[in-house]
Amino acid sequence: xxxxxxxxxxxxxxxxxxxxxxxxxxxxxxxxxxxxxxxxxxxxxxxxxxxxxxxxxxxxxxxxxxxxxxxxxxxxxxxxxxxxxxxxxxxxxxxxxxxxxxxxxxxxxxxxxxxxxxxxxxxxxxxxxxxxxxxxxxxxxxxxxxxxxxxxxxxxxxxxxxxxxxxxxxxxxxxxxxxxxxxxxxxxxxxxxxxxxxxxxxxxxxxxxxxxxxxxxxxxxxxxxxxxxxxxxxxxxxxxxxxxxxxxxxxxxxxxxxxxxxxxxxxxxxxxxxxxxxxxxxxxxxxxxxxxxxxxxxxxxxxxxxxxxxxxxxxxxxxxxxxxxxxxxxxxxxxxxxxxxxxxxxxxxxxxxxxxxxxxxxxxxxxxxxxxxxxxxxxxxxxxxxxxxxxxxxxxxxxxxxxxxxxxxxxxxxxxxxxxxxxxxxxxxxxxxxxxxxxx
Amino acid sequence: xxxxxxxxxxxxxxxxxxxxxxxxxxxxxxxxxxxxxxxxxxxxxxxxxxxxxxxxxxxxxxxxxxxxxxxxxxxxxxxxxxxxxxxxxxxxxxxxxxxxxxxxxxxxxxxxxxxxxxxxxxxxxxxxxxxxxxxxxxxxxxxxxxxxxxxxxxxxxxxxxxxxxxxxxxxxxxxxxxxxxxxxxxxxxxxxxxxxxxxxxxxxxxxxxxxxxxxxxxxxxxxxxxxxxxxxxxxxxxxxxxxxxxxxxxxxxxxxxxxxxxxxxxxxxxxxxxxxxxxxxxxxxxxxxxxxxxxxxxxxxxxxxxxxxxxxxxxxxxxxxxxxxxxxxxxxxxxxxxxxxxxxxxxxxxxxxxxxxxxxxxxxxxxxxxxxxxxxxxxxxxxxxxxxxxxxxxxxxxxxxxxxxxxxxxxxxxxxxxxxxxxxxxxxxxxxxxxxxxxx
Numbered sequence: 001x002x003x004x005x006x007x008x009x010x011x012x013x014x015x016x017x018x019x020x021x022x023x024x025x026x027x028x029x030x031x032x033x034x035x036x037x038x039x040x041x042x043x044x045x046x047x048x049x050x051x052x053x054x055x056x057x058x059x060x061x062x063x064x065x066x067x068x069x070x071x072x073x074x075x076x077x078x079x080x081x082x083x084x085x086x087x088x089x090x091x092x093x094x095x096x097x098x099x100x101x102x103x104x105x106x107x108x109x110x111x112x113x114x115x116x117x118x119x120x121x122x123x124x125x126x127x128x129x130x131x132x133x134x135x136x137x138x139x140x141x142x143x144x145x146x147x148x149x150x151x152x153x154x155x156x157x158x159x160x161x162x163x164x165x166x167x168x169x170x171x172x173x174x175x176x177x178x179x180x181x182x183x184x185x186x187x188x189x190x191x192x193x194x195x196x197x198x199x200x201x202x203x204x205x206x207x208x209x210x211x212x213x214x215x216x217x218x219x220x221x222x223x224x225x226x227x228x229x230x231x232x233x234x235x236x237x238x239x240x241x242x243x244x245x246x247x248x249x250x251x252x253x254x255x256x257x258x259x260x261x262x263x264x265x266x267x268x269x270x271x272x273x274x275x276x277x278x279x280x281x282x283x284x285x286x287x288x289x290x291x292x293x294x295x296x297x298x299x300x301x302x303x304x305x306x307x308x309x310x311x312x313x314x315x316x317x318x319x320x321x322x323x324x325x326x327x328x329x330x331x332x333x334x335x336x337x338x339x340x341x342x343x344x345x346x347x348x349x350x351x352x353x354x355x356x357x358x359x360x361x362x363x364x365x366x367x368x369x370x371x372x373x374x375x376x377x378x379x380x381x382x383x384x385x386x387x388x389x390x391x392x393x394x395x396x397x398x399x400x401x402x403x404x405x406x407x408x409x410x411x412x413x414x415x416x417x418x419x420x421x422x423x424x425x426x427x428x429x430x431x432x433x434x435x436x437x438x439x440x
Numbered sequence: 441x442x443x444x445x446x447x448x449x450x451x452x453x454x455x456x457x458x459x460x461x462x463x464x465x466x467x468x469x470x471x472x473x474x475x476x477x478x479x480x481x482x483x484x485x486x487x488x489x490x491x492x493x494x495x496x497x498x499x500x501x502x503x504x505x506x507x508x509x510x511x512x513x514x515x516x517x518x519x520x521x522x523x524x525x526x527x528x529x530x531x532x533x534x535x536x537x538x539x540x541x542x543x544x545x546x547x548x549x550x551x552x553x554x555x556x557x558x559x560x561x562x563x564x565x566x567x568x569x570x571x572x573x574x575x576x577x578x579x580x581x582x583x584x585x586x587x588x589x590x591x592x593x594x595x596x597x598x599x600x601x602x603x604x605x606x607x608x609x610x611x612x613x614x615x616x617x618x619x620x621x622x623x624x625x626x627x628x629x630x631x632x633x634x635x636x637x638x639x640x641x642x643x644x645x646x647x648x649x650x651x652x653x654x655x656x657x658x659x660x661x662x663x664x665x666x667x668x669x670x671x672x673x674x675x676x677x678x679x680x681x682x683x684x685x686x687x688x689x690x691x692x693x694x695x696x697x698x699x700x701x702x703x704x705x706x707x708x709x710x711x712x713x714x715x716x717x718x719x720x721x722x723x724x725x726x727x728x729x730x731x732x733x734x735x736x737x738x739x740x741x742x743x744x745x746x747x748x749x750x751x752x753x754x755x756x757x758x759x760x761x762x763x764x765x766x767x768x769x770x771x772x773x774x775x776x777x778x779x780x781x782x783x784x785x786x787x788x789x790x791x792x793x794x795x796x797x798x799x800x801x802x803x804x805x806x807x808x809x810x811x812x813x814x815x816x817x818x819x820x821x822x823x824x825x826x827x828x829x830x831x832x833x834x835x836x837x838x839x840x841x842x843x844x845x846x847x848x849x850x851x852x853x854x855x856x857x858x859x860x861x862x863x864x865x866x867x868x869x870x871x872x873x874x875x876x877x878x879x880x
Contacts (some may be wrong), residue, residue, distance in 0.1 A: 420573035
């Protein structure tokens with residue numbers, strides 16, 4: 001079946017139109033979210049309990065999970081899953097530990113010492129969406145670096161299941177990656193709770209994590225006034241670049257592992273071929289495997305809807321593929337062509353790049369060690385994914401010796417006066433007047 | 441005169457109330473800003489010319505400044521100012537060049553290679569407010585690191601003066617720090633122009649720079665959907681920590697160099713004294729100098745209004761001062777007590793820290809090398825100031841060898857299946873089935 005709309009040899013100027021992200025056709029959520037946030041800010045826990053009944057269909061006795069429940073959750077999981085989670089945690093830890101900052105100390109002029117110090121953000125909040133399956137991998141991705149950074153409080157909010165509990169895989173992942181408190185609260189109300197704090201839930205300094213449109217809108221709304229956020233998130237996306245050397249079955253599997261996320265997800269195939277006809281045949285080959293693999297898929301209905309706005313772009317030169325990549329700025333970029341290593345060197349806009357046939361997206365999604373919280377919707381132009389840096393702020397320090405101010409001071413005064421900031425000039429003048437042999 | 445409201449020995453829980461930032465009592469600007477942004481997005485240059493007539497009172501022939509005008513602006517400045525600007529530029533360059541990232545390459549498991557690469561954000565936009573004086577120092581602070589990072593396009597928007605031109609100090613600072621294009625557009629409309637692009641002004645990936653409430657609101661509004669921003673900015677603030685060893689005239693000068701920024705600015709004095717009475721006398725001494733210095737100040741009327749909500753906090757132990765500092769999270773923190781170096785080690789929340797009597801805020805505002813674009817309004821809990829990092833995004837890369845996927849693959853499958861993501865599991869299974877000796 002022809003799953004992918006084919007675009008042959010597009011010009012640079014046409015690309016943004018051809019590869020436009022699916023636009024959000026749903027109702028405007030901003031007013032709804034603003035109302036929920038206001039309720040939570042003003043009424044605290046009471047509002048959270050109400051929303052729990054309304055949206056999650058559960059009447060909770062309390063919002064927090066006990067330390068005992070957290071510590072024991074692992075015993076409810078199959079040993080193989082527990083081991084897999086521990087291995088993923090260890091790889092994520094290794095990759096993020098290597099990101100520890102080196103704070104530079106320099107002397108910009110004799111006697112002017114300037115440096116930065118990386119200080120962990122004290123209180124961080126992690127949001128993990130609910131839904132049909134427990135997204136414990138997101139817990140690992142967001143809590144492990146927080147622990148390495150040394151954040152003193154790492155809380156997690158996630159919607160309760162229909163019986164009011166939280167899935168043990170989420171609790172166990174939280175427990176082994178250093179989360180300090182877990183709350184059974186979901187949706188925009190969870191974001192409001194972490195941004196302002198309630199009786200049960202502490203206010204945090206920064207909120208991390210993915211979510212649906214309500215959660216994303218809530219994060220954006222609080223980010224202007226109350227609380228920092230990791231990044232504005234959107235539906236997930238992948239771009240897979242292949243040529244004759246690639247295995248079309250692998251490419252099909254990778255497109256589907258994006259498409260199954262949901263109907264908003266976007267999967268783009270880029271084919272580099274000797275000529276457009278050869279490229280067309282390669283797309284045929286991938287589509288043949290899409291047919292085969294789709295039939296085995298539990299979330300087939302979601303994947304089919306997502307494929308409805310997926311595309312195949314056929315080009316004849318590697319540099320055109322580079323243009324397509326950087327114009328689109330994919331969250332995940334899979335390079336499976338013979339030229340993969342070379343192409344990787346030219347990537348300017350992408351969240352995470354997977355090089356070669358054995359680097360499937362699932363590896364990075366779960367266990368290779370890289371973070372899976374990545375910029376979507378073209379945000380890769382400006383943002384990197386979550387990393388250890390996301391949990392630090394860097395404070396600058398400076399210490400000037402007396403002689404250094406005597407030397408630099410007159411130039412500071414000239415500039416302050418040129419900006420009509422007299423008191424700035426005066427703060428220098430008064431120091432110079434007492435202590436330096438310069439005219440004041 | 442009693443300029444500063446005195447707070448004696450406050451408890452930790454009372455601090456947030458005592459040191460609350462002046463709340464914004466102006467009208468709600470969000471609807472106005474949303475309308476301006478919509479106009480600019482929909483009508484481009486036409487709307488910019490209209491707003492130029494309406495808000496800046498000038499009819500411009502074109503929005504851009506010619507390359508010749510940019511290159512020649514320096515000839516219109518006094519030589520001493522030109523030299524001071526060059527010296528500041530060089531120090532800023534030295535401090536930010538030291539921040540160049542070291543991208544780590546690691547092998548998380550045998551055959552799993554993961555690394556990050558710092559890639560400059562391609563297009564950045566700088567906003568410089570207008571007003572009574574040309575804020576050329578902000579140009580240096582925002583353009584110098586962009587040039588070091590290697591951003592390919594660095595544009596600058598600033599409101600025109602009443603004669604339609606831009607002050608030569610701004611143009612010259614732009615020219616010598618690598619700005620590629622300058623436009624005479626100010627206000628929320630400039631933010632919209634850079635976020636979406638117009639016929640004259642290119643769309644950028646990230647917007648930097650301070651501004652009034654309209655500009656800040658515009659930055660927040662575009663940051664959710666169109667364009668990244670440096671940080672949500674607010675009125676400037678300083679906290680000055682002194683004890684018996686400090687020179688009260690210096691402290692007064694530093695408080696005033698904050699207060700002169702405008703009526704929203706906040707200046708907080710923290711006094712560490714042997715007892716509360718001694719602390720009271722120290723505040724008296726500072727106020728005596730405030731009286732003296734105010735009389736010499738051009739922007740006296742602004743400083744007086746700002747002092748109206750300034751405070752003095754008197755404590756008797758250094759650890760209480762630490763509590764006050766970290767509770768407030770000042771943009772600028774000046775440590776002028778005998779314990780300055782020790783206190784500096786305990787700072788968790790601050791934008792930039794100035795240690796010792798010769799490290800006046802003006803030094804960092806202009807010329808020592810550190811950046812003066814810093815988190816205000818308590819954002820220091822989550823954000824650092826603008827730094828070289830602000831102009832990069834870090835892209836992650838990974839390459840798995842076949843044997844590595846054969847080893848890790850089964851654990852990825854277990855986790856993907858536990859998250860009900862069949863296609864994620866399948867992308868691994870299909871690879872394992874062909875190439876590894878494991879059961880599939």
